[in-house]
Amino acid sequence: MVQIKGARNIWLDGNKVEKPAEHAAFRGTFETIKQLIKLIDDGKVGFYDESVQQNVHKAFLIPQTYEQLLEKREAYETWASKSYGMMSRLSDYAYTLITGYYIDREQLSVYDATFAEKITNYFELVKRERRLVTTAIADPQMDRSKPITERADHALLRVVEQREDGVVVSGAKMIATGAPYVDDIIINTPYSKEDGQEQYANLFIVATDSPGLEIICRKSHAETDRELYPLASQFDEMDAVIIFDNVFIPNERIFIRGHAQGATAAHRHQQLNMLAHYQTVVRLATKLKFVAGLATAIAKSIAVDTFLHVQQKLGELYMQVDTINGLLQAAETEGSVEGSAYKPSAVLLQVARHLGTQYYARAMSILKEIGAGGYTQLPSTVIHRFEDERIEALLHRYYEGAATSAQDKTALFRVGWELVGSEIGSRHDLYERFYTGDPLRIQALFFENYDKGWLDERLETFLNSLTTTVRQDVFV
Numbered sequence: 001m002v003q004i005k006g007a008r009n010i011w012l013d014g015n016k017v018e019k020p021a022e023h024a025a026f027r028g029t030f031e032t033i034k035q036l037i038k039l040i041d042d043g044k045v046g047f048y049d050e051s052v053q054q055n056v057h058k059a060f061l062i063p064q065t066y067e068q069l070l071e072k073r074e075a076y077e078t079w080a081s082k083s084y085g086m087m088s089r090l091s092d093y094a095y096t097l098i099t100g101y102y103i104d105r106e107q108l109s110v111y112d113a114t115f116a117e118k119i120t121n122y123f124e125l126v127k128r129e130r131r132l133v134t135t136a137i138a139d140p141q142m143d144r145s146k147p148i149t150e151r152a153d154h155a156l157l158r159v160v161e162q163r164e165d166g167v168v169v170s171g172a173k174m175i176a177t178g179a180p181y182v183d184d185i186i187i188n189t190p191y192s193k194e195d196g197q198e199q200y201a202n203l204f205i206v207a208t209d210s211p212g213l214e215i216i217c218r219k220s221h222a223e224t225d226r227e228l229y230p231l232a233s234q235f236d237e238m239d240a241v242i243i244f245d246n247v248f249i250p251n252e253r254i255f256i257r258g259h260a261q262g263a264t265a266a267h268r269h270q271q272l273n274m275l276a277h278y279q280t281v282v283r284l285a286t287k288l289k290f291v292a293g294l295a296t297a298i299a300k301s302i303a304v305d306t307f308l309h310v311q312q313k314l315g316e317l318y319m320q321v322d323t324i325n326g327l328l329q330a331a332e333t334e335g336s337v338e339g340s341a342y343k344p345s346a347v348l349l350q351v352a353r354h355l356g357t358q359y360y361a362r363a364m365s366i367l368k369e370i371g372a373g374g375y376t377q378l379p380s381t382v383i384h385r386f387e388d389e390r391i392e393a394l395l396h397r398y399y400e401g402a403a404t405s406a407q408d409k410t411a412l413f414r415v416g417w418e419l420v421g422s423e424i425g426s427r428h429d430l431y432e433r434f435y436t437g438d439p440l441r442i443q444a445l446f447f448e449n450y451d452k453g454w455l456d457e458r459l460e461t462f463l464n465s466l467t468t469t470v471r472q473d474v475f476v
Protein backbone atom coordinates (compact mmCIF):
# COMPACT_ATOMS: atom_id res chain seq x y z
CA MET A 1 0.00 0.00 0.00
CA VAL A 2 1.51 3.32 -1.04
CA GLN A 3 1.04 6.08 1.52
CA ILE A 4 1.50 9.72 0.61
CA LYS A 5 1.15 11.90 3.61
CA GLY A 6 1.26 15.28 1.89
CA ALA A 7 2.10 18.54 3.57
CA ARG A 8 0.38 20.16 6.53
CA ASN A 9 -0.50 23.86 6.26
CA ILE A 10 -1.77 24.04 2.70
CA TRP A 11 -3.73 27.17 1.78
CA LEU A 12 -5.94 27.28 -1.29
CA ASP A 13 -8.63 29.85 -2.16
CA GLY A 14 -8.21 31.41 1.28
CA ASN A 15 -8.95 28.17 3.10
CA LYS A 16 -6.81 25.61 4.84
CA VAL A 17 -6.93 22.27 3.04
CA GLU A 18 -7.39 19.69 5.77
CA LYS A 19 -7.40 16.53 3.68
CA PRO A 20 -5.50 17.25 0.47
CA ALA A 21 -5.73 13.67 -0.84
CA GLU A 22 -9.52 14.01 -0.81
CA HIS A 23 -9.69 17.59 -2.14
CA ALA A 24 -10.71 18.06 -5.79
CA ALA A 25 -7.69 20.28 -6.44
CA PHE A 26 -5.22 17.61 -5.38
CA ARG A 27 -6.94 14.22 -5.63
CA GLY A 28 -6.02 13.45 -9.25
CA THR A 29 -2.36 14.27 -8.75
CA PHE A 30 -2.19 12.28 -5.49
CA GLU A 31 -3.46 9.31 -7.49
CA THR A 32 -0.84 9.85 -10.22
CA ILE A 33 1.95 10.06 -7.64
CA LYS A 34 0.74 6.84 -6.01
CA GLN A 35 0.94 5.07 -9.37
CA LEU A 36 4.43 6.46 -9.93
CA ILE A 37 5.74 5.35 -6.57
CA LYS A 38 4.60 1.81 -7.32
CA LEU A 39 7.01 1.87 -10.26
CA ILE A 40 9.96 2.04 -7.86
CA ASP A 41 9.35 -1.65 -7.20
CA ASP A 42 9.75 -2.28 -10.92
CA GLY A 43 13.24 -2.98 -12.29
CA LYS A 44 13.10 -0.15 -14.83
CA VAL A 45 12.68 2.62 -12.27
CA GLY A 46 14.06 1.16 -9.06
CA PHE A 47 17.02 -0.88 -7.89
CA TYR A 48 17.60 -2.92 -4.76
CA ASP A 49 19.57 -0.89 -2.26
CA GLU A 50 21.42 -3.02 0.29
CA SER A 51 21.71 -0.23 2.84
CA VAL A 52 17.94 0.19 3.21
CA GLN A 53 17.05 -3.36 2.15
CA GLN A 54 14.43 -2.34 -0.39
CA ASN A 55 14.02 -0.94 -3.88
CA VAL A 56 14.77 2.76 -4.27
CA HIS A 57 14.47 5.12 -7.26
CA LYS A 58 17.42 4.99 -9.68
CA ALA A 59 17.83 8.73 -9.16
CA PHE A 60 19.77 7.54 -6.09
CA LEU A 61 22.02 5.28 -8.15
CA ILE A 62 25.58 6.57 -8.27
CA PRO A 63 26.60 5.62 -11.80
CA GLN A 64 30.09 4.18 -12.06
CA THR A 65 29.91 3.56 -15.79
CA TYR A 66 28.31 4.76 -18.99
CA GLU A 67 25.99 1.74 -18.88
CA GLN A 68 24.78 2.65 -15.40
CA LEU A 69 24.09 6.19 -16.58
CA LEU A 70 21.87 4.68 -19.29
CA GLU A 71 20.03 2.74 -16.60
CA LYS A 72 19.23 6.04 -14.94
CA ARG A 73 17.97 7.41 -18.25
CA GLU A 74 15.59 4.47 -18.61
CA ALA A 75 14.25 5.12 -15.11
CA TYR A 76 13.71 8.84 -15.76
CA GLU A 77 12.10 8.11 -19.13
CA THR A 78 9.73 5.54 -17.68
CA TRP A 79 8.80 7.87 -14.81
CA ALA A 80 8.37 10.95 -17.05
CA SER A 81 6.45 9.17 -19.77
CA LYS A 82 3.68 8.27 -17.28
CA SER A 83 2.81 11.96 -17.23
CA TYR A 84 3.99 12.65 -20.81
CA GLY A 85 6.69 14.91 -19.37
CA MET A 86 4.02 17.13 -17.78
CA MET A 87 5.17 16.55 -14.22
CA SER A 88 8.71 17.47 -13.51
CA ARG A 89 9.22 17.95 -9.81
CA LEU A 90 7.93 14.66 -8.54
CA SER A 91 10.98 14.04 -6.44
CA ASP A 92 13.22 12.48 -9.08
CA TYR A 93 14.85 15.90 -9.59
CA ALA A 94 15.28 16.52 -5.85
CA TYR A 95 16.61 12.96 -5.41
CA THR A 96 19.36 13.70 -7.92
CA LEU A 97 20.28 16.86 -5.99
CA ILE A 98 20.54 14.91 -2.75
CA THR A 99 22.57 12.19 -4.49
CA GLY A 100 24.87 14.90 -5.88
CA TYR A 101 25.43 16.36 -2.41
CA TYR A 102 26.07 12.85 -1.10
CA ILE A 103 28.64 12.14 -3.82
CA ASP A 104 30.52 15.38 -3.07
CA ARG A 105 30.02 15.27 0.69
CA GLU A 106 33.71 15.48 1.57
CA GLN A 107 34.20 18.53 -0.68
CA LEU A 108 31.27 20.36 0.94
CA SER A 109 32.42 19.43 4.45
CA VAL A 110 35.02 22.16 4.08
CA TYR A 111 32.23 24.65 4.81
CA ASP A 112 30.50 22.69 7.54
CA ALA A 113 32.30 19.84 9.25
CA THR A 114 28.98 18.06 9.89
CA PHE A 115 27.95 18.04 6.21
CA ALA A 116 29.17 14.55 5.29
CA GLU A 117 27.59 12.82 8.25
CA LYS A 118 24.28 14.67 7.97
CA ILE A 119 23.85 14.21 4.23
CA THR A 120 24.70 10.52 4.58
CA ASN A 121 22.01 10.15 7.24
CA TYR A 122 19.47 12.06 5.15
CA PHE A 123 20.40 10.09 2.01
CA GLU A 124 19.53 6.89 3.90
CA LEU A 125 16.37 8.35 5.47
CA VAL A 126 14.88 9.63 2.22
CA LYS A 127 15.43 6.25 0.56
CA ARG A 128 14.18 4.22 3.50
CA GLU A 129 11.02 6.25 4.05
CA ARG A 130 10.48 6.98 0.36
CA ARG A 131 10.06 10.59 1.30
CA LEU A 132 8.85 12.92 -1.43
CA VAL A 133 10.97 16.02 -1.89
CA THR A 134 10.98 19.25 -3.85
CA THR A 135 13.18 22.33 -3.82
CA ALA A 136 12.72 26.11 -3.42
CA ILE A 137 15.52 28.54 -4.02
CA ALA A 138 14.40 32.02 -5.14
CA ASP A 139 13.35 34.79 -2.78
CA PRO A 140 10.03 36.55 -3.33
CA GLN A 141 9.85 39.19 -6.07
CA MET A 142 9.93 42.43 -4.09
CA ASP A 143 12.67 44.76 -5.21
CA ARG A 144 15.12 42.91 -7.44
CA SER A 145 17.22 46.03 -8.05
CA LYS A 146 18.70 46.24 -4.57
CA PRO A 147 21.78 44.42 -3.31
CA ILE A 148 21.13 42.00 -0.46
CA THR A 149 22.39 44.43 2.14
CA GLU A 150 19.80 47.04 1.13
CA ARG A 151 16.78 44.77 0.88
CA ALA A 152 14.00 44.85 3.45
CA ASP A 153 14.63 42.53 6.36
CA HIS A 154 11.75 40.24 5.43
CA ALA A 155 12.75 40.03 1.73
CA LEU A 156 15.22 37.22 2.39
CA LEU A 157 14.81 34.03 4.36
CA ARG A 158 16.91 34.49 7.48
CA VAL A 159 17.80 33.03 10.83
CA VAL A 160 15.96 34.85 13.60
CA GLU A 161 17.10 32.71 16.50
CA GLN A 162 20.12 30.53 17.08
CA ARG A 163 19.48 27.58 19.38
CA GLU A 164 21.68 24.77 20.56
CA ASP A 165 19.49 22.20 18.83
CA GLY A 166 18.96 24.18 15.60
CA VAL A 167 17.82 27.53 14.22
CA VAL A 168 14.54 29.38 13.84
CA VAL A 169 13.98 30.95 10.40
CA SER A 170 11.55 33.50 9.00
CA GLY A 171 10.94 34.69 5.47
CA ALA A 172 9.59 33.20 2.27
CA LYS A 173 10.69 31.21 -0.77
CA MET A 174 9.18 31.02 -4.24
CA ILE A 175 8.44 28.84 -6.06
CA ALA A 176 8.14 25.30 -4.74
CA THR A 177 6.48 23.14 -7.38
CA GLY A 178 4.73 20.11 -5.92
CA ALA A 179 4.87 21.45 -2.35
CA PRO A 180 1.47 20.15 -1.19
CA TYR A 181 2.45 16.58 -2.02
CA VAL A 182 5.92 16.36 -0.52
CA ASP A 183 7.40 15.52 2.85
CA ASP A 184 10.48 17.74 2.59
CA ILE A 185 11.72 20.83 0.74
CA ILE A 186 15.38 21.55 0.00
CA ILE A 187 15.95 25.21 0.83
CA ASN A 188 18.91 27.12 -0.47
CA THR A 189 19.73 30.64 -1.44
CA PRO A 190 20.37 31.95 -4.96
CA TYR A 191 22.70 34.88 -4.42
CA SER A 192 26.38 34.82 -3.59
CA LYS A 193 26.77 35.62 0.05
CA GLU A 194 29.51 37.58 1.68
CA ASP A 195 30.95 37.52 5.16
CA GLY A 196 28.54 39.32 7.45
CA GLN A 197 25.49 37.80 5.70
CA GLU A 198 25.55 34.55 7.63
CA GLN A 199 21.92 34.80 8.73
CA TYR A 200 20.90 34.25 5.07
CA ALA A 201 23.55 31.65 4.32
CA ASN A 202 22.04 28.26 5.13
CA LEU A 203 21.33 25.08 3.23
CA PHE A 204 18.69 22.99 4.95
CA ILE A 205 15.91 20.51 4.24
CA VAL A 206 12.67 21.38 5.97
CA ALA A 207 9.86 18.95 6.72
CA THR A 208 6.55 20.22 5.33
CA ASP A 209 4.77 19.36 8.57
CA SER A 210 6.94 21.82 10.51
CA PRO A 211 4.83 24.22 12.60
CA GLY A 212 4.85 27.71 11.08
CA LEU A 213 5.55 26.50 7.54
CA GLU A 214 2.69 27.76 5.37
CA ILE A 215 2.15 26.58 1.79
CA ILE A 216 0.39 29.27 -0.24
CA CYS A 217 -0.94 27.65 -3.41
CA ARG A 218 -1.58 29.41 -6.67
CA LYS A 219 -5.01 28.94 -8.21
CA SER A 220 -5.64 25.27 -8.84
CA HIS A 221 -5.63 24.26 -12.49
CA ALA A 222 -6.84 20.78 -11.63
CA GLU A 223 -10.05 19.37 -13.04
CA THR A 224 -11.88 16.25 -12.00
CA ASP A 225 -13.31 15.10 -15.32
CA ARG A 226 -10.71 12.85 -16.97
CA GLU A 227 -12.50 12.65 -20.32
CA LEU A 228 -12.82 16.43 -20.69
CA TYR A 229 -9.47 17.37 -19.16
CA PRO A 230 -7.09 14.45 -19.53
CA LEU A 231 -4.05 16.53 -18.51
CA ALA A 232 -5.45 18.83 -15.81
CA SER A 233 -7.28 15.96 -14.10
CA GLN A 234 -4.08 14.01 -13.53
CA PHE A 235 -1.02 16.22 -13.77
CA ASP A 236 -1.46 19.57 -12.03
CA GLU A 237 1.69 19.61 -9.93
CA MET A 238 0.72 22.86 -8.17
CA ASP A 239 3.20 25.66 -7.47
CA ALA A 240 3.40 27.40 -4.14
CA VAL A 241 5.09 30.11 -2.16
CA ILE A 242 6.50 28.82 1.12
CA ILE A 243 6.23 31.16 4.08
CA PHE A 244 8.36 30.47 7.12
CA ASP A 245 6.75 32.04 10.16
CA ASN A 246 9.36 31.28 12.83
CA VAL A 247 10.01 27.74 11.70
CA PHE A 248 12.38 25.60 13.76
CA ILE A 249 14.96 23.67 11.74
CA PRO A 250 16.71 21.00 13.80
CA ASN A 251 20.49 20.62 13.55
CA GLU A 252 20.36 17.31 11.69
CA ARG A 253 18.51 19.06 8.80
CA ILE A 254 20.96 21.98 8.52
CA PHE A 255 23.72 20.97 6.15
CA ILE A 256 25.49 24.31 5.86
CA ARG A 257 24.92 26.63 8.77
CA GLY A 258 25.69 30.31 8.57
CA HIS A 259 28.57 30.06 6.11
CA ALA A 260 28.57 32.63 3.29
CA GLN A 261 30.96 30.82 0.97
CA GLY A 262 29.45 27.47 1.86
CA ALA A 263 25.90 28.51 0.91
CA THR A 264 27.20 29.92 -2.37
CA ALA A 265 29.16 26.72 -3.07
CA ALA A 266 26.04 24.63 -2.34
CA HIS A 267 24.00 26.75 -4.74
CA ARG A 268 26.65 26.45 -7.46
CA HIS A 269 26.68 22.72 -6.83
CA GLN A 270 22.97 22.60 -7.55
CA GLN A 271 23.33 24.77 -10.66
CA LEU A 272 26.16 22.66 -12.04
CA ASN A 273 24.91 19.25 -10.92
CA MET A 274 25.11 17.23 -14.13
CA LEU A 275 23.17 14.27 -12.79
CA ALA A 276 20.27 16.63 -11.96
CA HIS A 277 20.47 18.35 -15.34
CA TYR A 278 20.45 14.92 -16.95
CA GLN A 279 17.08 14.14 -15.34
CA THR A 280 15.60 17.47 -16.46
CA VAL A 281 16.73 16.96 -20.06
CA VAL A 282 15.31 13.42 -20.22
CA ARG A 283 12.01 14.83 -18.94
CA LEU A 284 12.11 17.66 -21.50
CA ALA A 285 12.71 15.20 -24.37
CA THR A 286 9.69 13.17 -23.20
CA LYS A 287 7.46 16.24 -23.25
CA LEU A 288 8.64 17.49 -26.65
CA LYS A 289 8.01 14.02 -28.06
CA PHE A 290 4.47 14.10 -26.70
CA VAL A 291 3.81 17.51 -28.27
CA ALA A 292 5.29 16.43 -31.62
CA GLY A 293 3.08 13.31 -31.60
CA LEU A 294 -0.03 15.28 -30.73
CA ALA A 295 0.65 17.93 -33.40
CA THR A 296 1.07 15.18 -36.00
CA ALA A 297 -2.15 13.46 -34.99
CA ILE A 298 -4.10 16.74 -35.05
CA ALA A 299 -2.69 17.60 -38.48
CA LYS A 300 -3.60 14.17 -39.80
CA SER A 301 -7.08 14.28 -38.32
CA ILE A 302 -7.98 17.21 -40.57
CA ALA A 303 -5.55 16.28 -43.35
CA VAL A 304 -3.59 19.53 -43.18
CA ASP A 305 -0.40 17.47 -43.13
CA THR A 306 -0.76 17.52 -46.92
CA PHE A 307 0.33 21.19 -47.00
CA LEU A 308 3.98 22.07 -47.36
CA HIS A 309 4.15 24.63 -44.55
CA VAL A 310 2.45 22.25 -42.12
CA GLN A 311 4.95 19.54 -43.07
CA GLN A 312 7.74 22.04 -42.44
CA LYS A 313 6.34 22.88 -38.99
CA LEU A 314 5.95 19.24 -38.05
CA GLY A 315 9.49 18.64 -39.31
CA GLU A 316 10.65 21.41 -37.01
CA LEU A 317 9.02 19.67 -34.03
CA TYR A 318 10.75 16.38 -34.91
CA MET A 319 14.04 18.28 -35.16
CA GLN A 320 13.48 19.67 -31.68
CA VAL A 321 13.09 16.14 -30.35
CA ASP A 322 16.09 14.84 -32.29
CA THR A 323 18.28 17.78 -31.23
CA ILE A 324 17.55 17.22 -27.54
CA ASN A 325 17.96 13.44 -27.92
CA GLY A 326 21.20 13.98 -29.83
CA LEU A 327 22.54 16.27 -27.11
CA LEU A 328 21.53 13.73 -24.49
CA GLN A 329 23.33 10.92 -26.29
CA ALA A 330 26.41 13.07 -26.82
CA ALA A 331 26.38 14.09 -23.15
CA GLU A 332 26.24 10.42 -22.21
CA THR A 333 29.08 9.25 -24.45
CA GLU A 334 31.24 12.29 -23.70
CA GLY A 335 30.76 11.82 -19.98
CA SER A 336 33.64 10.99 -17.70
CA VAL A 337 34.41 9.61 -14.30
CA GLU A 338 34.61 12.48 -11.83
CA GLY A 339 35.26 11.53 -8.27
CA SER A 340 33.25 8.42 -7.60
CA ALA A 341 30.70 8.81 -10.41
CA TYR A 342 30.41 8.64 -14.19
CA LYS A 343 28.88 12.00 -15.06
CA PRO A 344 27.45 13.18 -18.41
CA SER A 345 29.05 16.14 -20.16
CA ALA A 346 27.99 19.38 -18.47
CA VAL A 347 28.13 21.75 -21.44
CA LEU A 348 25.93 19.60 -23.69
CA LEU A 349 23.27 19.29 -21.01
CA GLN A 350 23.35 23.03 -20.39
CA VAL A 351 22.84 23.61 -24.11
CA ALA A 352 19.88 21.21 -24.13
CA ARG A 353 18.31 22.81 -21.07
CA HIS A 354 18.63 26.24 -22.56
CA LEU A 355 17.23 25.20 -25.95
CA GLY A 356 14.27 23.78 -24.08
CA THR A 357 13.34 27.23 -22.76
CA GLN A 358 12.85 28.34 -26.39
CA TYR A 359 11.70 25.09 -27.97
CA TYR A 360 8.62 24.63 -25.84
CA ALA A 361 7.25 28.10 -26.55
CA ARG A 362 7.89 27.53 -30.26
CA ALA A 363 6.22 24.11 -30.12
CA MET A 364 3.12 25.71 -28.58
CA SER A 365 3.08 28.28 -31.35
CA ILE A 366 3.24 25.52 -33.98
CA LEU A 367 0.50 23.55 -32.25
CA LYS A 368 -1.74 26.65 -32.39
CA GLU A 369 -0.97 27.29 -36.06
CA ILE A 370 -1.77 23.70 -37.03
CA GLY A 371 -4.99 23.25 -35.04
CA ALA A 372 -6.12 26.84 -35.63
CA GLY A 373 -9.82 27.46 -34.94
CA GLY A 374 -10.39 23.78 -34.20
CA TYR A 375 -9.54 24.36 -30.56
CA THR A 376 -12.40 26.81 -30.11
CA GLN A 377 -14.86 24.78 -32.17
CA LEU A 378 -14.99 22.14 -29.49
CA PRO A 379 -18.41 21.57 -27.93
CA SER A 380 -18.37 22.21 -24.19
CA THR A 381 -18.68 18.53 -23.44
CA VAL A 382 -17.98 15.23 -25.13
CA ILE A 383 -20.40 14.22 -27.86
CA HIS A 384 -21.85 11.13 -26.20
CA ARG A 385 -23.01 13.23 -23.25
CA PHE A 386 -25.51 15.22 -25.29
CA GLU A 387 -28.98 14.41 -24.01
CA ASP A 388 -30.65 14.76 -27.40
CA GLU A 389 -29.90 11.90 -29.81
CA ARG A 390 -30.66 14.03 -32.84
CA ILE A 391 -28.06 16.63 -31.81
CA GLU A 392 -25.59 13.89 -31.00
CA ALA A 393 -26.03 12.47 -34.50
CA LEU A 394 -25.50 15.92 -36.00
CA LEU A 395 -22.30 16.36 -33.99
CA HIS A 396 -20.98 13.03 -35.24
CA ARG A 397 -21.49 14.33 -38.76
CA TYR A 398 -20.15 17.89 -38.39
CA TYR A 399 -17.24 17.25 -36.08
CA GLU A 400 -15.78 14.36 -38.02
CA GLY A 401 -12.28 14.63 -39.47
CA ALA A 402 -10.70 13.56 -42.75
CA ALA A 403 -10.47 9.91 -41.77
CA THR A 404 -11.10 10.36 -38.04
CA SER A 405 -14.35 9.98 -36.18
CA ALA A 406 -15.85 13.03 -34.49
CA GLN A 407 -15.23 11.37 -31.13
CA ASP A 408 -11.51 10.84 -31.79
CA LYS A 409 -10.97 14.19 -33.47
CA THR A 410 -12.52 16.18 -30.64
CA ALA A 411 -10.56 14.13 -28.09
CA LEU A 412 -7.30 15.13 -29.83
CA PHE A 413 -8.24 18.79 -30.01
CA ARG A 414 -9.22 18.74 -26.36
CA VAL A 415 -5.69 17.75 -25.37
CA GLY A 416 -4.34 20.35 -27.78
CA TRP A 417 -6.47 23.05 -26.15
CA GLU A 418 -5.27 22.02 -22.71
CA LEU A 419 -1.73 22.71 -23.91
CA VAL A 420 -2.21 25.88 -25.94
CA GLY A 421 -5.20 27.58 -24.37
CA SER A 422 -5.99 26.45 -20.86
CA GLU A 423 -4.65 27.67 -17.53
CA ILE A 424 -2.55 24.56 -17.07
CA GLY A 425 -1.16 25.07 -20.58
CA SER A 426 -0.11 28.66 -19.84
CA ARG A 427 1.52 27.51 -16.62
CA HIS A 428 3.56 24.98 -18.59
CA ASP A 429 4.67 27.63 -21.06
CA LEU A 430 5.90 29.71 -18.12
CA TYR A 431 7.45 26.71 -16.43
CA GLU A 432 9.54 25.69 -19.43
CA ARG A 433 10.84 29.25 -19.80
CA PHE A 434 11.84 29.70 -16.18
CA TYR A 435 12.22 26.44 -14.30
CA THR A 436 15.97 26.31 -14.84
CA GLY A 437 16.30 29.93 -13.63
CA ASP A 438 16.23 33.18 -15.59
CA PRO A 439 17.19 32.11 -19.17
CA LEU A 440 18.69 35.51 -19.88
CA ARG A 441 21.15 35.36 -17.01
CA ILE A 442 21.84 31.68 -17.56
CA GLN A 443 22.89 32.31 -21.14
CA ALA A 444 25.10 35.19 -20.01
CA LEU A 445 26.62 32.86 -17.42
CA PHE A 446 27.24 30.34 -20.21
CA PHE A 447 29.28 33.01 -21.98
CA GLU A 448 31.20 33.73 -18.78
CA ASN A 449 32.03 30.10 -17.98
CA TYR A 450 32.57 28.93 -21.55
CA ASP A 451 36.00 27.57 -22.41
CA LYS A 452 36.82 30.05 -25.16
CA GLY A 453 40.36 28.76 -25.78
CA TRP A 454 39.55 27.25 -29.16
CA LEU A 455 38.00 30.51 -30.40
CA ASP A 456 41.23 32.42 -29.69
CA GLU A 457 43.34 29.69 -31.27
CA ARG A 458 41.48 29.81 -34.59
CA LEU A 459 41.63 33.56 -34.76
CA GLU A 460 45.30 33.61 -33.87
CA THR A 461 46.13 31.10 -36.62
CA PHE A 462 44.27 33.24 -39.12
CA LEU A 463 45.88 36.49 -38.00
CA ASN A 464 49.32 34.88 -37.96
CA SER A 465 48.77 33.73 -41.52
CA LEU A 466 48.51 37.38 -42.53
CA THR A 467 52.25 38.01 -42.14
CA THR A 468 53.76 41.23 -43.46
CA THR A 469 55.22 39.30 -46.43
CA VAL A 470 51.88 37.82 -47.38
CA ARG A 471 50.15 41.18 -47.08
CA GLN A 472 52.83 42.80 -49.24
CA ASP A 473 52.47 39.99 -51.79
CA VAL A 474 48.77 40.58 -51.89
CA PHE A 475 48.74 44.34 -52.02
CA VAL A 476 51.78 45.14 -54.20
Ligand SMILES: Cc1cc2nc3c(=O)[nH]c(=O)nc-3n(C[C@H](O)[C@H](O)[C@H](O)COP(=O)(O)OP(=O)(O)OC[C@H]3O[C@@H](n4cnc5c(N)ncnc54)[C@H](O)[C@@H]3O)c2cc1C
Binds near residue numbers: 239427430431435436
Ligand atom coordinates in the same frame (compact mmCIF):
# COMPACT_ATOMS: atom_id res chain seq x y z
C1 LIG B 1 5.86 27.47 -13.08
C2 LIG B 1 7.16 27.65 -12.33
C3 LIG B 1 7.59 26.68 -11.44
C4 LIG B 1 8.78 26.83 -10.71
N1 LIG B 1 9.16 25.86 -9.82
C5 LIG B 1 10.28 26.05 -9.07
C6 LIG B 1 10.69 25.08 -8.10
O1 LIG B 1 10.06 24.04 -7.93
N2 LIG B 1 11.78 25.34 -7.35
C7 LIG B 1 12.51 26.47 -7.51
O2 LIG B 1 13.50 26.64 -6.81
N3 LIG B 1 12.14 27.41 -8.41
C8 LIG B 1 11.06 27.22 -9.19
N4 LIG B 1 10.69 28.17 -10.10
C9 LIG B 1 11.29 29.52 -9.96
C10 LIG B 1 12.32 29.80 -10.95
O3 LIG B 1 13.52 29.30 -10.46
C11 LIG B 1 12.33 31.32 -11.09
O4 LIG B 1 11.12 31.67 -11.70
C12 LIG B 1 13.50 31.77 -11.93
O5 LIG B 1 14.68 31.59 -11.21
C13 LIG B 1 13.38 33.24 -12.32
O6 LIG B 1 13.24 34.04 -11.17
P1 LIG B 1 11.98 34.95 -10.95
O7 LIG B 1 10.77 34.24 -11.40
O8 LIG B 1 12.03 35.40 -9.54
O9 LIG B 1 12.19 36.16 -11.95
P2 LIG B 1 13.04 37.47 -11.67
O10 LIG B 1 14.41 37.08 -11.21
O11 LIG B 1 12.30 38.36 -10.77
O12 LIG B 1 13.11 38.08 -13.13
C14 LIG B 1 12.04 38.88 -13.69
C15 LIG B 1 12.59 39.62 -14.91
O13 LIG B 1 13.59 40.56 -14.51
C16 LIG B 1 14.86 40.28 -15.10
N5 LIG B 1 15.88 40.39 -14.04
C17 LIG B 1 15.71 40.18 -12.71
N6 LIG B 1 16.85 40.36 -12.05
C18 LIG B 1 17.79 40.66 -12.98
C19 LIG B 1 19.19 40.94 -12.91
N7 LIG B 1 19.85 40.94 -11.77
N8 LIG B 1 19.82 41.19 -14.07
C20 LIG B 1 19.17 41.19 -15.25
N9 LIG B 1 17.84 40.93 -15.37
C21 LIG B 1 17.17 40.66 -14.25
C22 LIG B 1 14.75 38.83 -15.61
O14 LIG B 1 15.56 38.63 -16.78
C23 LIG B 1 13.25 38.69 -15.94
O15 LIG B 1 13.00 39.17 -17.22
C24 LIG B 1 9.55 28.01 -10.88
C25 LIG B 1 9.12 28.98 -11.80
C26 LIG B 1 7.96 28.81 -12.52
C27 LIG B 1 7.54 29.89 -13.47
